């Protein structure tokens with residue numbers, strides 16, 4: 001697939017005077033100066049600390065919030081599905097009635113077999129009312145509704161947070177298989193790196209209301225080098241983070257040319273990359289090809 005499914009340009013969201021400020025941002029700005037492109041067909045991990053602006057970005061992409069400045073372009077409401085953190089469902093409806101409502105609201109493209117499979121795989125009784133379901137069971141119903149809509153873009157805000165590890169593994173597998181089969185673009189926020197690592201091929205790291213890293217995960221990892229060894233001058237490389245213990249240096253760099261020095265070098269893991277960037281707010285932003293305009 002080609003072309004971006006989401007394009008953001010100078011995107012900013014301010015909730016109101018003095019409220020909702022992302023750390024390091026001006027008062028009221030939850031998100032600011034965000035410019036990126038997400039190519040279609042990717043499964044994108046949206047990561048960042050609490051209050052970074054992830055939910056705000058997803059709600060802007062879903063068209064549920066209006067930007068205060070800049071713009072975000074993507075599929076219209078009828079071509080995307082958004083599963084919010086609180087997963088709003090009608091508590092008085094049964095599981096079956098909820099799915100029937102989904103079918104009525106999405107005539108012509110409702111995938112009833114997928115919806116049924118997702119709920120039955122979780123052992124849910126279709127006659128149970130939503131209000132009697134556990135948090136994790138509600139998540140399953142919300143994901144069944146979202147997938148059966150056959151969206152071009154699926155926006156998931158911490159979708160697996162209240163699922164037990166087995167259910168998370170099973171549902172994540174079902175989600176990824178479904179997205180791959182239908183070429184669905186997915187953006188998924190999560191604090192659980194292990195959940196994202198195997199499933200996602202693209203990354204957006206949001207911190208303090210800004211995009212710090214964006215692009216294909218393989219490219220972002222390959223653009224960084226983890227060095228360990230004696231303390232020595234790291235010029236001309238770009239240093240993301242460096243720490244010394246006695247005479248021992250550990251650093252994450254973006255190499256400018258060959259790395260010649262007394263160090264051992266390795267490609268960082270995703271966790272090492274993210275932690276180094278989050279510990280170093282001054283590290284320069286990196287948007288690799290495929291993420292930027």
Ligand SMILES: Nc1ncnc2c1ncn2[C@@H]1O[C@H](COP(=O)(O)OP(=O)(O)OP(=O)(O)O)[C@@H](O)[C@H]1O
Nearest residue numbers: 015019020021022030049050051052053054055056
């Ligand atoms: N409706 C709102 N009104 C005012 N401020 C808000 C509102 N929603 C979010 N904010 C603020 O905007 C900033 C970004 O919040 P957001 O929920 O987007 O972060 P997040 O990265 O999703 O956080 P978390 O990981 O904790 O879910 C925070 O400072 C938050 O307090």
